[in-house]
Amino acid sequence: MPAQDELRSTLDQLHTHLQKQTYNQTTPLLSRAKLALLHLNALIPTPDTPRAHLLLARETLELGALLAIRQRAHDTFTRYFQQLQPFYALPESVLPAAGGHASKITGLYLLQLLSQSDYLSFHMLLETLESEGGGVRMGDKEVQYPVRLEQALMEGSYDRVWGETKGSGVPDDEFRMFSEVLIPSIRHEIASCSERAYASVPMANAKNLFFLDSEGAVAQFAKERGWSIQDGRIYFPNQEELTAGDKDIMSTSGTVIENTLGYARELETIV
Structure with missing residues (x-):
């Protein structure tokens, strides 16, 4: 089976496991997917990487990041976030934002920094987003959610933080998991x-x-x-x-x- 077809099949299996929350079988699948990306020379983007391969690579790394969050493997999530940065930095004409989850992954990383009380890295990343942007829009709800939490924390408005982590403004289930760290x-x-x-x-x-x-x-x-x-x-x-x-x-x-x-x-x- 060609590497691209094998990779597509592997990614479909990873999506299924993510949906069913059966995470114990995902590690070997992710390893297989990244090996296929190596064969396609797409694990790190280059000017010669075809768009189809860029899309597959971004999808693979984003799946790895989301699975890491679901398994509360925060160091692993950080590595996936770092691997995704060269893809998120590509212009829209090279790698369209549509179909990706740049704002979601970035928002989750901001929330992780917040849960670690790493306010310096939090604001450095925000400044980068404001100046460069890439595939991330500052107005997206996934980015604004950690921004609102940080503002409430800085003001000492803990009731607002509690309300944010329990209310309807939480963008997705992955974001709710950080309340286990933030609230204590x-x-x-x-x-x-x-x-x-x-x-x-x-x-x-x-x-x-x-x-x-x-x-x-x-x-x-x-x-x-x-x-x-x-x-x-x-x-x-x-x-x-x-x-x-x-x-x-x-x-x-x-x-x-x-x-x-x-x-x-x-x-x-x-x-």
Whole structure:
């Protein structure tokens, strides 16, 4: 079977596994697909690479990236993202954006940087997109989603972050997977701010304040943080033991979580 036909058959199988979420059989298929690209001399684009081969190569690498996200293999996803950059940099006349997922893959990578608190790389990539663009449009929902999350995080609007990760604005299932990383990170950030700004908070508000599902989960989280629970309240470590630097942060911390506390109280009245 010619390499191009074999590659097409392999990619069709990968699409099927992605749709059925049967990921354990995809690694050998991806290896076979990349070997076929090598035979076609298309794994890295050159001026002589036919458009048909460029399209197959981009499809292969994007499938690998999406499968890596689904399997939570973030280092592997990063490698696929890097391999895709020469393809995304090609002009529309050489490699049309239609049929590809440049904005989706880029948005997912931005979200991964955000979940790793790598704000420097996040903004460097955004600046690159604004100046060069390629197949990625800044106005696309897949790119705007991590941009909105980053803005809310920088403002300390954790309720907005929570709403974004749970609402209808999430572009796709792959984006939802990052809430597993983002929300725990936000939870610990709110906890640190709470410890600096307050002596205690009502247990009734804590479930929504820390984005937890039950009071049992709150109790477990409090135990992990070294907090005590008495008479329906969570008590934080003695603020007299905080350093002078910590005390300087207290006023800022109180401002940062005030909206979140208010959000928690509003949720509590609804529930």
